[in-house]
Amino acid sequence: xxxxxxxxxxxxxxxxxxxxxxxxxxxxLSQGNDAVALLANAAATGCVLYVxxxxxxxxxxxxxxxxxxxxxxxxxxxxxxxVLPYVAAQIIGGIVGxxxxxxxxxxxxxxxxxxxxxxxxxxxxxEIIATLGLLFVIFGGVHHRPDAVPxxxxxxxxxxxxxxxxxxxxxxxxxIARGLSDTFAGIYPDHVAMFVVMQFIGxxxxxxxxxxxxxxxx
Numbered sequence: 001x002x003x004x005x006x007x008x009x010x011x012x013x014x015x016x017x018x019x020x021x022x023x024x025x026x027x028x029l030s031q032g033n034d035a036v037a038l039l040a041n042a043a044a045t046g047c048v049l050y051v052x053x054x055x056x057x058x059x060x061x062x063x064x065x066x067x068x069x070x071x072x073x074x075x076x077x078x079x080x081x082x083v084l085p086y087v088a089a090q091i092i093g094g095i096v097g098x099x100x101x102x103x104x105x106x107x108x109x110x111x112x113x114x115x116x117x118x119x120x121x122x123x124x125x126x127e128i129i130a131t132l133g134l135l136f137v138i139f140g141g142v143h144h145r146p147d148a149v150p151x152x153x154x155x156x157x158x159x160x161x162x163x164x165x166x167x168x169x170x171x172x173x174x175x176i177a178r179g180l181s182d183t184f185a186g187i188y189p190d191h192v193a194m195f196v197v198m199q200f201i202g203x204x205x206x207x208x209x210x211x212x213x214x215x216x217x218x
Contacts, residue, residue, distance in 0.1 A: 003059060004059060004061075005086070005089040008093065009090070011062060012090045015097065016177045017048070017100060018044050018047070019048075019174065019185050020097070020101040020177075021044070021105070022040055022041045022185075023041045023185035024105050026038070026044075026184065045158065045161070046157055046158030053150040064093075064171070066087040067134075067135070067200065067202070069083055071135055071139075091173045095176070097177065098181045107183070111181065112179060113180070113186025113189065114188065118166060118191050122165050126165045127168075127169060127198035128201050128202040130168040130202070131170040131198070131201075131202025131203060132206050134157070134170045139206075139214045140214055166195070169199070175187060175195045176196070179191075
């Protein structure tokens with residue numbers, strides 16, 4: 001169990017390093033072109049996801065996301081007693097990843113985001129759809145091609161940065177951690193709670209829909 005929790009901590013930390021670090025670098029190099037910055041952000045995040053899922057999946061399942069952990073528990077594929085330790089490791093790992101990124105870029109380690117545009121019905125609907133889509137990709141991959149899950153998730157998130165208005169957080173641990181970074185990838189702390197609620201609504205829809213598409217026992 002200790003090894004699995006360390007895996008979730010390290011993987012989520014590197015995920016946030018990829019998200020926030022590439023956002024900082026992309027914004028610095030793009031000379032105000034948000035499209036270029038977002039492209040760099042999306043590509044780096046997809047690359048990091050592929051690597052951490054491939055390397056840490058055999059250890060902990062490579063959840064790196066409380067919604068994914070709860071989804072596996074609902075399917076009876078993850079012990080409920082392990083849910084809270086996993087979620088704690090993911091949230092703490094994400095926060096540490098943000099702090100390490102600030103250290104690398106010589107920024108104030110402790111900060112909160114002032115990004116104000118991540119709220120409203122469009123953003124909330126986007127998070128529901130993004131989270132449902134992520135779970136669709138994961139469980140569809142596990143059902144049909146388990147070896148393809150790392151590239152499937154990486155490709156989905158890379159694309160979802162562009163086809164969702166929220167840039168597809170789809171992860172409560174990532175959302176909380178990004179509230180602690182006043183950079184390109186940040187989210188205003190007051191907007192975090194609704195994003196997390198929407199992500200769990202996406203999980204609820206996935207729980208109703210996905211078992212019909214990808215039944216566990218077939």
